Amino acid sequence: MLNVEEQVAVLALPFKYAPFLESVNKRGLALRDVVCGTFAIGWFGEKQDKRLVKMQCFVTGETVNLYMRPIEGITIVADMEAVEIVEYEDRVVIPVPAAAGTEYRASRQLPPYGPRGKPVVVTQPEGKGFTFEGNVVRGYLSELFVPYMDPSEEWYFKTYFDIGEYGFGPYSSSLKAGIDCPHNAEYMDGYYANGAGSPFCCVTEEVSLVVRTVANSGNYDYVFDWEFKTSGSIKLSAGRTGTLEVRATDYTNAEQMIGDQHGTLVAPNTIGVFHDHFATYHLDLDVDGPENSFVKANLRTVRAEGCTTPRKSYWTVVSETAKTEADARIAHNEGPRASFFCESRRKTRLGNAVGYRLIRSGAAATALMSEEDYPQKRADYTKKGLWVTPYHKSEKWPSGVYVDMSHGEDNLAVWSMRNRSIENTDIVVWYTIGVHHVPSQEDFPLMPMLNMGFELRPYNFFEHNPVIGTQPFGKH
Ligand SMILES: [Cu+2]
Known part of the structure; x- marks a missing residue:
């Protein structure tokens, strides 16, 4: 497993690596807007004697949605034990997608706005209908x-x-009342090695009892629910939201794309x-x-x-x-x-x-x-x-x-x-x-x-x- 600390250590490397600085410069990007992520390299039949990881970088600038602005065409391989870049290739320059239209924060949206939702209130005037008592399943x-x-x-x-x-x-995400879980939810802390505890699990009643955790896996956010119904039924669901993992391309219209494709122009x-x-x-x-x-x-x-x-x-x-x-x-x-x-x-x-x-x-x-x-x-x-x-x-x-x-x-x-x-x-x-x-x-x-x-x-x-x-x- 890649732990957080060693990923953070290698993520600093490109910013001190001359060929990468040159690649950023060549693309006309400001280095202060560039952020990088680590990607497990998998295994493709080769002999391995080092713990390697690949890196891909993105551009923030006028947006927080960095995953929509990948810097394409560069391969960076780092050795996690030696904390050094061991392979670098700048193969091709592809335009970085524009920041326009990538903003998703409600506070930053501009008119014309969509319809406004009406408030929903969940109340339990007689208090909660459950108590915690060990494991169920x-x-x-x-x-x-x-x-x-x-x-x-x-x-x-x-x-x-x-x-x-x-x-x-x-x-795992810290859950916020009224956003991640209803106001009547009760929270439980999670504890992990090398990490501080924070509320990571909530339990709430919506006729049935729902136990929820949320994890951010890179660009994706996963919402895991275990819903315990009074009928004895347990519904398990894995919800996906967050952002796509996108690839930068020269295409600006779907009609330009012919032949074998690996994705949709979004x-x-x-x-x-x-x-x-x-x-x-x-x-x-x-x-x-x-x-x-x-x-x-x-x-x-x-x-x-x-x-x-x-x-x-x-x-x-x-x-x-x-x-x-x-x-x-x-x-x-x-x-x-x-x-x-x-x-x-x-x-x-x-x-x-x-x-x-x-x-x-x-x-x-x-x-x-x-x-x-x-x-x-x-x-x-x-x-x-x-x-x-x-x-x-x-x-x-x-x-x-x-x-x-x-x-x-x-x-x-x-x-x-x-x-x-x-x-x-x-x-x-x-x-x-x-x-x-x-x-x-x-x-x-x-x-x-x-x-x-x-x-x-x-x-x-x-x-x-x-x-x-x-x-x-x-x-x-
Ligand atoms: Cu998906």
Whole structure:
């Protein structure tokens, strides 16, 4: 992992490096307006004996939206141990996109303004309806793989493992009442090595209970919600907002762009590059105790032969309990299937196995890079949407422990090759929600929030609908 301190140390290097100063000068930019960022270099088959990182620089000047103003065409490689630039190339000069139109702060917008929203007030006249009492579910977001689809010199390596390479903890945002969470929310502090604690998690009631954290991953802001409903359902969502990662270009109109493209023209001289978001959740669900099994509820069409009615067909559920890991590696496009669920050996009074099911949402993209491509090897678990492993305390992060410059030798797909038994044991479900992001002009200069998620829902867990019998609001 790249820690904050070592990234800060190498980020000072370009400003003392003569060839870079010359590149800035050549482009007619003011050095005081230039800021740089560090980018994990990945692994592309080469032998590595140094901890290297690449840098890309941006121009601020009249805007705070520096991500919309990349300085293109320059490759800077730094050695993080030696804290020195070890490779530098200024390959091509491409215009830096203009600052005009990139401002997103409400206070800096100019007329004509859009319609004004009416105030919304959330009140709980009788106080909060919850108390904190230990853990409910052991689950967390374990990796976020974001590969970009531009194979050019300055972009090919941009295949981020946001959690394994950078971590989300150090980049968690302090949450502000009324902006990040409603006014009735309660906050919890987070603590990280090498970082000061700050409110990083809020809990709020909006009929259901929502636990929210926000992380800034470079240009992206991610909003992670766990919504606990009174029905026993848990909705997990990963919202994305912030700014696109854009590439500067000579193009000023989409009609000039012909041939194989790697993005959408979202502003003059600005291409929003195609990419994916694969968010992998580690879900250690203990449904009525740790010993669970994973069941696939497959739907099968049956021809209604020999029936006395005119119907020709119907579908039915053919359940299949996964015995080993291989039985539970599931691609998102496999089906048709009613659901997957984890069940315990305990039964309801009616004799159904007690369980929780996982309901997929529309965010079911799977990796489209070829299997021999290096970023894909490092994240080959993204070829499947769901994996089940027996719980093992060292298997926490699906892309491995040492993700920066990893070769894909220690990851979920590798562990799962042992094909261990997963029946009636403490199992972990690894579920990946995926989106292929084809940017559009609405994503500029700041993207509206896009949510992707899934739901964990009781499946014969209760004897009947648990909401029946709860008192309506305000009734005593
Ligand atoms: Cu995106």
